[in-house]
Amino acid sequence: MDPASLVGYAATLCSVTSFVPQAWKVIRTRDTAAISLRMYAITVLGFALWLTYGILLGQWPLILTNAVCLLLSGFILAMKLLPRRQRRAVAAALDPARGG
Template identity: 50%
Template sequence: MSLTANVIGTGAAICSMVSFGPQLVKIWRERDASSVSLRMYVITVTGFTLWIAYGFLIKSWPVVGSNIVCLIMSGAILTLKWRFSREERR
């Protein structure tokens, strides 16, 4: 694989992993996830799970690693969405 491909892949992985940070911080600080789409995050978590499986199948540890981080972060957002929506119903 070329250096250019590695740099682009690394940049893409970093952007994907970091992209969930601001949303996660906002939800945690405000204790409100009402603006988060439940369906979108269910699909996102499913997608990252499939990317991880794909990474294992092709033995691409960068694909596996970056998608595990993204799965954890998007899963945390999904968990907070569920948690805070349950608290609102009480």
């Protein structure tokens, strides 16, 4: 594998790793009060645009990174937008051991 691809995959690991703890915290606590709606809306849009850019270039590190980050940030944004009852139901489905 060439050095540029290695850097791209390392960036993927860092980017994904940065969103997983936030998504898991939302699932565990069911709390999104401290999350900025505007920031996550812009972040989701940014990842969608980067994903599109990667697809247009056919660059797998860009595609992989931004697809996973779009999924994670989109999930966090969706949880922020959901009413409390629905947010708790989604979180309970994803973490049944914690309950509602």
